[in-house]
Amino acid sequence: MITKEKCEELKKKSLEILKKAGIVITDKEYKEMEIADFGLGMPEIIGLEIVVYENNDRYCAKELIMFPRQVCPEHRHPPVSSKPGKQETFRCRYGEVYLYVSGGKTKNPKAVLKERKEYFTVWNEIILKPGQQYTLPHNTLHWFQAGDGGAIVSEFSSSSSDETDIFTDPGIKRVE
């Protein structure tokens, strides 16, 4: 749980990164920006800032804002009811992102983990620079870290239901 003050501070920082990337959001979107700390209480290290543009029963689009070296922890999107799990495309808009999925372990990966390293188990690295993207099949374990200058990632996907995500780290609580 993070304080209201911390939340406001991180929203302001996120807006600065959006401005650097030339991405405009509305006042309502700013107000509703999600500061996800995954229940770990260290949002600048393990966390994610999210603006949901649209999420309906067919598709979803979000902007993910990341501080320098911030990590989105390892998780997957399992099937929900009769539907296959969320399929998603990450498109780097600004900065640099290191995305990890299952497969052969990359030697000398770019990511640097400070906390809870034991809960990051997939190390097949995909580097995304502005204009580059990667589409994850549903139910694929993945995690990602921003580079030294932070990052903005557009996420295009099928419908999103965060509460059904399965995280590797048992200490994580995605939705309060």
Place this chain on the structure above:
Amino acid sequence: MITKEKCEELKKKSLEILKKAGIVITDKEYKEMEIADFGLGMPEIIGLEIVVYENNDRYCAKELIMFPRQVCPEHRHPPVSSKPGKQETFRCRYGEVYLYVSGGKTKNPKAVLKERKEYFTVWNEIILKPGQQYTLPHNTLHWFQAGDGGAIVSEFSSSSSDETDIFTDPGIKRVE
């Protein structure tokens, strides 16, 4: 049908608008950019420049690039096989867009039509400035025009199949 030279010229112009908006695309995306003239042979007046980021059987994401006052002609997305028609969200990233859907006719609309005016039948205006967006229900008649400075629109949607679109203008051929 437009010439290869015209196509290259319009791709170059599109890239300039993308650069103004701070949006990066890859060389492959540039190469594959679609210059749609809808078979009318006046692409700068009625036309659209399209970069498809992702189109799979669940969702689709595109960047639409529009020249000053360029018009995307009136059409709708009907049901395909057993699925409801394409549902789509238009998010203005740069410039200004005037979107028209069915409903009460707007007095003094912003759009100015030069050609084939008789095939524009819905006049309920939605003005989109950077950061503003609008989600169209499936099978809704719509068309749009960029403002005087051109525009970039991110389109988030369910799966896209251009060849099934239904246009009001009988002279239009969407896919060659």
